[in-house]
Every structure is written in structure tokens, then in C-alpha cells.
Amino acid sequence: MLMQHGAESALVESVTRRLGLALGVRSVEVAIMANALTVTTLSENHCITTVRRNEDRGINMHMVTEVQRAALAVEAGELDCAGFRERIEAITPQRYPRWLVALMIGLSCACFARLAGADWLSCLLTFGAGTLAMMARQWFAARHFNPLVTFFAAAFVATSYAGQGVIYKIGSTPKIAMASCVLLLVPGFPMINSVSDMVKGYINTGLSRGMMAVLLGAATSAGIILAMTVWNVWGWL
Amino acid sequence: MNTVFQLLQNMLFAAVPAVGFGLVFNVPRDALIYCAAGGAIGRGLRFLLVTSGMPIELATFLAASVVSFLGVYIAQRMRAHPKVFTVAAMIPMIPGVPFFTALIAVGEIQRHGLTPDLFATAITSGLRATFIVAALAVGLALPGLLFYRRKPVV
Numbered sequence: 025m026l027m028q029h030g031a032e033s034a035l036v037e038s039v040t041r042r043l044g045l046a047l048g049v050r051s052v053e054v055a056i057m058a059n060a061l062t063v064t065t066l067s068e069n070h071c072i073t074t075v076r077r078n079e080d081r082g083i084n085m086h087m088v089t090e091v092q093r094a095a096l097a098v099e100a101g102e103l104d105c106a107g108f109r110e111r112i113e114a115i116t117p118q119r120y121p122r123w124l125v126a127l128m129i130g131l132s133c134a135c136f137a138r139l140a141g142a143d144w145l146s147c148l149l150t151f152g153a154g155t156l157a158m159m160a161r162q163w164f165a166a167r168h169f170n171p172l173v174t175f176f177a178a179a180f181v182a183t184s185y186a187g188q189g190v191i192y193k194i195g196s197t198p199k200i201a202m203a204s205c206v207l208l209l210v211p212g213f214p215m216i217n218s219v220s221d222m223v224k225g226y227i228n229t230g231l232s233r234g235m236m237a238v239l240l241g242a243a244t245s246a247g248i249i250l251a252m253t254v255w256n257v258w259g260w261l
Numbered sequence: 262m263n264t265v266f267q268l269l270q271n272m273l274f275a276a277v278p279a280v281g282f283g284l285v286f287n288v289p290r291d292a293l294i295y296c297a298a299g300g301a302i303g304r305g306l307r308f309l310l311v312t313s314g315m316p317i318e319l320a321t322f323l324a325a326s327v328v329s330f331l332g333v334y335i336a337q338r339m340r341a342h343p344k345v346f347t348v349a350a351m352i353p354m355i356p357g358v359p360f361f362t363a364l365i366a367v368g369e370i371q372r373h374g375l376t377p378d379l380f381a382t383a384i385t386s387g388l389r390a391t392f393i394v395a396a397l398a399v400g401l402a403l404p405g406l407l408f409y410r411r412k413p414v415v
Contacts, residue, residue: 089289089292089341089342089345092340092341092342093340093341096340119287120284120287124284125281125284125285128277128280128281128284129281129282129284129285131277131281132277132278132280132281132282133278135274135275135277135278135353136274136278136353136357138270138274139271139274139275139353140358203358203361204358206357206361207357207358210355210357210360210361212282212348212351212352212355212357213286213348215355215394215398216348216351216394216397216398216401217348218398219394219395219397219398219399220398220399220401220402223398223399223402223406224402224405241360241361241364242364244361244364245361245364245365245368246368248361248365249365249368249369
């Protein structure tokens with residue numbers, strides 16, 4: 025459950041172990057793989073092992089927080105096994121409205137452009153491109169496309185839009201706009217999780233998350249290169 | 262005066278992306294304000310350190326660890342894992358442009374053949390991106406590595 029929503033390995037292991045001990049079993053061993061979780065519990069001289077598959081459900085910190093709070097409540101003795109199950113099943117992933125997310129991401133990209141030294145007109149261009157790209161990303165994600173396809177398409181949309189700025193000479197720094205508008209596609213969370221997993225000794229999950237981040241980046245740059253070829257604007261190198 | 266203005270501008274423009282990406286990561290509503298604060302503090306601190314002549318990797322590392330220590334303090338009051346909001350606060354410091362520049366340069370090498378310029382771009386941007394991300398992640402993990410070695414943060 026935690027893994028599906030993008031928590032790091034050390035957190036998954038420690039929450040599972042503490043939850044098990046709080047519910048009264050003698051010991052809990054957890055083996056974490058990239059897309060499955062093996063949990064063995066030892067209670068009253070019986071070993072119970074389950075393997076749970078985890079699918080990637082997108083990053084949702086709200087879920088991570090709620091699951092952890094429920095586990096803490098068990099540890100404090102406020103909840104028993106049945107109560108915990110009830111509480112976990114009652115959690116529904118909270119999502120922010122899509123238009124709000126898209127607008128905020130557009131604004132974020134405009135801020136990145138400004139930080140990189142673009143003028144206001146280019147920031148406006150970046151805002152449009154970022155918003156449009158985020159909407160494209162949500163559209164593809166809602167139809168359950170592979171994330172690689174989603175990132176490819178979103179990068180193509182963003183670069184095509186910002187590329188018009190270079191063609192029609194909008195603003196004095198359209199190239200910064202082209203570079204900033206795809207920053208919403210940087211897989212920052214997998215990158216950081218990957219390194220911190222590896223620092224804490226979970227080389228396996230760290231490597232697979234890192235590889236996923238690089239692949240998403242490769243898909244994005246393929247989208248950028250395609251858009252630059254189609255419109256014949258070369259803004260990056 | 263100019264530096265102060267630039268610092269404020271940096272902090273303001275870093276707080277917005279931190280919140281924006283907080284929305285993408287579905288950070289709980291009451292933690293969004295900490296994303297903004299963390300983003301502003303991290304980016305502002307890094308800006309100060311870089312302008313005073315420190316290499317960017319080291320500055321990133323220090324800024325990330327300061328945000329992480331603040332995050333631990335807030336997390337204990339909120340009863341939530343600090344990563345919930347500190348990672349969103351790191352987003353304004355992620356080296357997105359070098360990351361994509363490296364990958365695009367690799368694509369260009371494939372299309373046009375190897376030139377020293379393209380090769381140099383690919384290697385330097387790739388290394389820069391890798392080192393800054395490593396600095397961010399290790400900086401974030403620092404409280405766990407130094408003080409919470411045998412006990413959980415929350």
C-alpha cells in the first residue's frame with residue numbers, strides 16, 4: 025500500500041514491522057522488491073507468508089500520511105486489528121482538482137523560467153506551455169497509458185507550444201521558455217527516492233527506481249527531439 | 262541591496278513550484294504551507310551560499326540538510342513522515358535542465374555522430390545532474406544517518 029504510492033523502502037519496512045509487533049505477533053520480516061512485497065509473520069510458532077503485488081498508482085503523499093497515522097494509532101493502543109482494517113479501507117486517495125494542478129504547474133514552470141533569467145513575455149509563454157503539457161499528461165494518465173508514452177506526449181506538446189515562441193520571436197529569451205516548460209516532467213520524486221533507498225541499503229529498489237527515472241527522462245527527451253525536428257527549432261544545444 | 266532583492270525573488274519563485282509539485286504529489290492540505298516554506302528556505306540558502314563562492318553541490322547538500330532537519334521537527338508535531346513535504350520542497354533545486362540536456366545530447370550524438378562538443382556537453386551535464394541529485398538525497402537523509410540511527414523519526 026505505501027509502496028504503491030511512492031514511499032521509500034526504509035519507511036515501508038519500519039511501518040510494517042512496527043504494525044506487526046503492535047498487533048501482537050512475535051516477529052515480522054519484510055522483503056521488498058521493485059514490484060512485490062513479501063511479508064512473513066511469526067506468531068504462536070506458525071509462519072505466515074504472503075506476497076503482495078504492488079502496482080504503480082502514482083505518487084500520493086496523502087495516502088502515505090494516512091496509513092502511517094493509522095499504524096501509529098495501533099501502536100498507541102487506540103485501534104485493534106479489526107479497527108485498523110476498517111480505517112485503512114476507509115481511506116480514499118485525496119486528489120486535488122485537475123484544473124488547479126495544471127494551472128499551478130504552469131505557474132511553477134513560469135517561475136523556473138524567471139529563475140533562469142527569462143523576461144516576462146517568455147514567462148507567459150512558459151506558463152501556457154506548462155499548463156497545456158500538464159493537461160496533456162493528465163489526459164493520457166487518466167486513460168491508463170504507459171507513463172513512458174504519457175511523458176513522451178507531454179514533452180512533445182510543451183516543446184511544440186514553446187517552439188512557436190522561437191519561430192515568431194515572442195519575447196527576448198524564447199529558448200529559456202523551451203527549456204523551462206518541460207521541467208514539469210522531471211521525475212524528481214523517483215530520483216530522490218532512488219538515491220535515499222540506496223543510501224539506506226536497499227540497492228534493489230533504488231536501482232529500479234533510478235532506472236525508471238532515467239527511462240522517463242529518455243522518453244521526455246525523445247518527445248522534445250521529435251518536436252524540435254517537426255518545427256525545425258533547435259533550442260537546447 | 263541588490264543581493265537582498267535577488268534573494269527575496271529567488272525565495273518567492275522557489276515557493277511556488279514547491280507548492281505546485283506538492284499538488285502533483287497530493288501532499289495533504291495542511292502540509293502544503295511547509296512545502297512552500299521549505300522550498301523558499303532551501304533555494305534561498307543555496308543562493309546565498311553559491312553567491313558567497315561555494316561550489317553548487319556542497320551548497321545544495323547544506324541547504325537540503327537544513328530543510329530536512331526543519332522537516333523532522335515539523336514531522337514530529339504533525340505525526341507524518343518528513344518526506345511527505347520535504348521532497349516537494351527539494352523540487353525547485355532539482356537540476357532539470359542539465360538532466361534533459363545530457364539525455365538530448367546523447368540523442369544528438371546518435372544522430373550526427375560523435376563530436377567533442379556534444380560529448381563534453383553530455384558528460385558534464387550528466388555529471389552535474391547526478392551530483393546535485395545525490396547531494397539533495399543525502400542531505401535529506403542526514404538526520405536519519407546522524408541522529409535517528411536506531412529509532413524512527415515519528
